[in-house]
Amino acid sequence: xxxxxxxxxxxxxxxxxxxxxxxxxxxxxxxNTSDPLQTASTASESAVSPKVGDGVPPQGVNPNNGPxxxxxxxxxxxxxxxxxxxxxxxxxNSLKAGLRGPALLEDFxxxxxxxxxxxxRIPERIVHARGSAAHGYFECYKELSALTCAAPFAAAxxxxxxxxRFSTVAGERGSTDTARDVRGFAxxxxxxxxxxxLVGNNIPVFFIQDAMKFPDLVHAVKPEPHNxxxxxxxxxxxxxxFVSLMPESMHMLMWVMSDRAIPRSYRTMQGFGVHxxxxxxxxxxxxxxxxxxxxxxxxxxxxxxxxxxxxxxxPDFHRRDLWEAIEQGxxxxxxxxxxxxxxxxxxxxxxxxxDPTKIVPEEMVPLQVVGRLVLDRNPDNFFAxxxxxxxxxxxxxxxxxFSNDPLLAGRIHxxxxxxxxxxxxxxxxxxxINAPLAPVHNNQRDGMHRQAIHRGRVAYEPNSLxxxxxxxxGRMGFMSFPQPVEEDKVRGKPELFAEHYAQARLFxxxxxxxEQMHIAHAFSFELSKVQxxxxxxxxxxxxxxxxxxxxDMVALRLGTLVPDPQPMAYAGELPAYPPSPSLSxxxxxxxxxxxxxxVAILVAPGVDEVMVATLQAELExxxxxxxxxxxxxxxxxGLEADMSLExxxxxxxxxxxxxxxxxxxDDLSGxxxxxxxxxxxxxxxxxxxxxxxxxxxxxxxxxxxxLPDGAPDPGLVGSxxxxxxxxxxxxxxxxxxxxxxxxxxx
Ligand code: HDE
Numbered sequence: 018x019x020x021x022x023x024x025x026x027x028x029x030x031x032x033x034x035x036x037x038x039x040x041x042x043x044x045x046x047x048x049n050t051s052d053p054l055q056t057a058s059t060a061s062e063s064a065v066s067p068k069v070g071d072g073v074p075p076q077g078v079n080p081n082n083g084p085x086x087x088x089x090x091x092x093x094x095x096x097x098x099x100x101x102x103x104x105x106x107x108x109x110n111s112l113k114a115g116l117r118g119p120a121l122l123e124d125f126x127x128x129x130x131x132x133x134x135x136x137x138r139i140p141e142r143i144v145h146a147r148g149s150a151a152h153g154y155f156e157c158y159k160e161l162s163a164l165t166c167a168a169p170f171a172a173a174x175x176x177x178x179x180x181x182r183f184s185t186v187a188g189e190r191g192s193t194d195t196a197r198d199v200r201g202f203a204x205x206x207x208x209x210x211x212x213x214x215l216v217g218n219n220i221p222v223f224f225i226q227d228a229m230k231f232p233d234l235v236h237a238v239k240p241e242p243h244n245x246x247x248x249x250x251x252x253x254x255x256x257x258x259f260v261s262l263m264p265e266s267m268h269m270l271m272w273v274m275s276d277r278a279i280p281r282s283y284r285t286m287q288g289f290g291v292h293x294x295x296x297x298x299x300x301x302x303x304x305x306x307x308x309x310x311x312x313x314x315x316x317x318x319x320x321x322x323x324x325x326x327x328x329x330x331x332p333d334f335h336r337r338d339l340w341e342a343i344e345q346g347x348x349x350x351x352x353x354x355x356x357x358x359x360x361x362x363x364x365x366x367x368x369x370x371x372d373p374t375k376i377v378p379e380e381m382v383p384l385q386v387v388g389r390l391v392l393d394r395n396p397d398n399f400f401a402x403x404x405x406x407x408x409x410x411x412x413x414x415x416x417x418x419f420s421n422d423p424l425l426a427g428r429i430h431x432x433x434x435x436x437x438x439x440x441x442x443x444x445x446x447x448x449x450i451n452a453p454l455a456p457v458h459n460n461q462r463d464g465m466h467r468q469a470i471h472r473g474r475v476a477y478e479p480n481s482l483x484x485x486x487x488x489x490x491g492r493m494g495f496m497s498f499p500q501p502v503e504e505d506k507v508r509g510k511p512e513l514f515a516e517h518y519a520q521a522r523l524f525x526x527x528x529x530x531x532e533q534m535h536i537a538h539a540f541s542f543e544l545s546k547v548q549x550x551x552x553x554x555x556x557x558x559x560x561x562x563x564x565x566x567x568x569d570m571v572a573l574r575l576g577t578l579v580p581d582p583q584p585m586a587y588a589g590e591l592p593a594y595p596p597s598p599s600l601s602x603x604x605x606x607x608x609x610x611x612x613x614x615x616v617a618i619l620v621a622p623g624v625d626e627v628m629v630a631t632l633q634a635e636l637e638x639x640x641x642x643x644x645x646x647x648x649x650x651x652x653x654x655g656l657e658a659d660m661s662l663e664x665x666x667x668x669x670x671x672x673x674x675x676x677x678x679x680x681x682x683d684d685l686s687g688x689x690x691x692x693x694x695x696x697x698x699x700x701x702x703x704x705x706x707x708x709x710x711x712x713x714x715x716x717x718x719x720x721x722x723x724l725p726d727g728a729p730d731p732g733l734v735g736s737x738x739x740x741x742x743x744x745x746x747x748x749x750x751x752x753x754x755x756x757x758x759x760x761x762x763x
Contacts, residue, residue: 141190148184149336150403153392165296167416168208178207183283188249193328194335196249202288203408212453214412221289223373224266228427252546261555264517271524274539276318284349285317292425293370295418310351316605323701326668347613348393354384367592369513373424407436418498458487516587527600531758541574558583612640617670622654623680662690667697677709686717704751706734732757
C-alpha cells in the first residue's frame with residue numbers, strides 16, 4: 018500500500034519509467050519507448066532551479082548546452098533516494114537497536130551516504146588548482162581557409178561552443194583570487210572536427226625554455242616543503258633562489274612583477290597561446306602563428322595594497338566578478354587576434370620563435386583580429402564542470418599544429434598524464450564537460466569508469482567482422498605537418514636561447530612611469546620577503562642587466578647597494594627593440610565604458626533618497642553595478658542597504674559616490690569605517706564623486722582637492738545637487754578610465 022502511495026505521490030524515475038507504471042510522466046519526460054539517455058533530463062530541466070538564475074539556461078545560444086542536458090539533474094519535485102533509486106524514508110536518523118542502542122551495520126542507507134561523502138574530493142590540479150570557468154562561444158569574423166582548415170575558422174559568423182577556465186597557478190584550490198601570480202586562460206573549443214584546447218596564460222612568455230625545468234620551477238614557487246608556507250605567493254626564498262639562478266626567467270619576471278599579475282578581473286586580462294604554433298591549410302601549406310585574446314572590457318589591474326586587502330575582504334573576488342557579470346547579462350568578450358608569419362620571416366627575427374621566453378613584438382608582426390569569444394553562461398555545477406574539465410595542450414584539430422618549442426613538447430605529454438590520476442583513470446574524456454561534440458569511435462576499451470556501452474564483438478582494426486569500421490579517415494583526418502627533420506640527437510639549446518635580457522628591457526621601456534614604479538615596488542616587496550641576502554643580491558645583479566634605474570630603485574628599498582651585473586651567457590650584441598606601447602596595460606582602455614564596474618553609494622539616515630535613486634538609475638543604465646553601502650544592512654531611513662561598511666569595504670568597489678544630505682554626511686564623517694572607505698578609494702586611485710554635503714566626508718578623511726602637482730584630479734568629482742547631470746558625466750568618464758595614477762606619491 019505504502020509503495021503504491023509513494024508511486025502515486027512521486028510517480029516516476031525518468032530513466033526507468035516502466036518500473037513506475039502507476040505514475041504519468043509529465044509532458045516531455047522520457048517514455049519507455051524512447052532512448053532514456055537522450056531525454057532523461059527534459060522533465061527536470063524545465064523546472065525552475067535557483068542554481069541558474071531564472072532556471073533554464075539560455076538554450077540554443079550554445080550548442081554544447083544540448084548534449085549536456087542529457088546529464089543535467091534537478092531534484093525539484095523529486096523524492097530523496099539512494100544511489101540505487103530506492104526512496105529514503107528517513108534522512109535524519111541512522112538505524113539503531115533501540116532509540117538509545119548501538120547503530121546497526123545493516124544500515125545500508127547510512128553507509129552509502131557516508132561512503133560517498135568520504136570520497137567526494139579528488140586531487141587538485143598540481144598547478145592552476147584555483148580556477149573559475151564559464152560556457153560561451155567563439156564566433157569567426159571571416160573565413161580563414163587560406164591560412165587554416167581548422168573548423169572554427171571555416172566561415173564568417175560560424176559559432177563554435179567553448180568552455181573557458183581561468184586560474185591562478187601557485188595557490189591551492191581554496192586560495193585567494195588576488196594573489197600576485199600568472200593567470201591561466203584555457204579555452205576548450207568543441208569544434209565539429211573534435212576538441213581543440215588553447216591552454217594559455219594571461220602573460221605571453223614563460224619562466225623557462227625547456228620542459229625539463231618545469232618540475233623544478235613548480236617546486237620552487239609552491240609553498241616550501243618543510244613548512245608548507247607561503248600559500249599562493251612567489252615572495253619567498255625558494256622561488257627567488259631558483260629564478261635568480263635561471264636568467265632565462267628575467268623577461269617573465271618583469272611581467273609577473275607588473276600589474277598584469279594582479280588583474281582587476283578575469284574579464285580585463287589578455288590571454289596568450291604563448292608558444293609559436295602552426296596554421297595549416299587544406300593544401301598542407303603552413304605558417305607560424307601566435308594566438309592573442311584581447312578583452313573588449315579593456316586591460317585593467319588592481320594596485321598591490323588593494324589586492325592584499327581584497328584577499329581578506331573577498332578571497333573569491335575574481336570568481337564572483339565573473340559569475341555576477343554573466344548572471345547580470347554583462348557577457349564578457351574577447352577578440353581573437355593572430356600574428357601570422359612564415360618560417361622565412363622567423364629566421365630573420367633577432368630571437369628564436371621556438372623560445373617561449375620571447376614575444377613577437379606587434380611592431381614586427383601586426384595582429385589580425387579574426388573572431389570573438391563570448392562567455393554567456395555560468396556552469397550549473399562547479400565540480401562537474403569547472404573541476405572536472407580537463408584541458409590538454411595536445412588537443413589540436415586539423416588545421417592547427419605544434420612548433421618545435423621544447424616547452425610545448427613537454428606539455429603535450431603532461432596534461433593527459435596528470436589527468437589520469439586526478440580524474441581517476443583513462444576515461445575522463447567521457448565526462449560530459451570533456452566529451453567532444455564530434456562523434457568518437459575507436460577501439461579503445463574498458464578502464465575505470467567506462468561510460469560508453471560498446472556494441473559488437475570487434476574492438477580491433479583491421480577487421481572484416483565489423484565491416485572494417487571504424488575506418489581511418491585518410492586525408493580527411495588529422496595529418497601532422499610534414500616538417501623535414503635531419504639533425505643529430507642532442508641535449509642542448511640553440512644559440513639565441515642564451516639571450517635573456519633584450520626583451521626584458523623592451524618590456525620595461527614600454528611601460529608608463531606609473532607602471533614602472535609598480536614593477537620596482539613589486540620586486541622590492543617580493544625580495545624583502547626573501548631571507549637570504551645572497552638571493553636578493555643575485556636578483557639585483559640580473560636587474561642591472563635590464564635597467565640601471567630599476568636596479569637602483571629596488572636596491573634602495575632593500576637597503577643595499579647595486580651589485581655588479583650578472584655575467585651574460587650570450588656572446589653576441591643584444592638586439593635593440595624600439596619601445597612597444599602595446600605592452601603597457603594602459604594602452605587598452607577598452608571600448609565598453611563602465612559596463613560591469615562596481616560603484617558603492619554610501620548611505621546613512623537623512624541621505625537624499627531621490628538623488629540615490631537617480632544615481633542608481635543613471636549608472637545602472639550605463640551598465641554599472643551599484644550597491645548601497647550603509648552603517649548596517651537592511652533599512653537605512655527609507656532605503657534598503659545592500660551591504661554594511663564592514664561587509665562591503667572600499668576595496669571591492671571600483672568607485673564611490675557620497676550623495677547629498679547633511680545629517681547623513683555628518684553621520685558618515687563620524688564613522689571610522691566610512692572615513693576609511695573614502696581614504697582607501699582615494700589611495701587606490703579610484704574615482705570618487707561627492708554631491709553637496711557629501712563633500713564633508715572627503716574633508717573628514719583629509720583627501721587633497723588636487724593632484725600632488727597642483728593640477729585638478731580628474732577622478733575627484735564634486736557637484737552641487739543642481740549640477741548632478743554634468744558631474745555624473747565626468748564621473749562616468751573617470752570610471753571608464755579606471756584609475757588616476759597621478760595621485761600616487763608613495
Ligand atoms: Fe601547464 N599544466 N604546464 N602551462 N597549464 C597544467 O594540467 C605543464 C604551461 C596551463 O584550467 C596541468 O590538468 C608543463 C605554459 C593552464 O585546467 C599540468 C609545462 C602554459 C593550466 C601542466 C606547463 C600553461 C595548466 C596541471 C611546461 C601557458 C590550467 C593540471 C612544460 C601557455 C588548465 C592539469 C585548467 C595546467 C603541465 C607550462 C598553461 C601539470 C609540464 C607555458 C592554463 O599538466
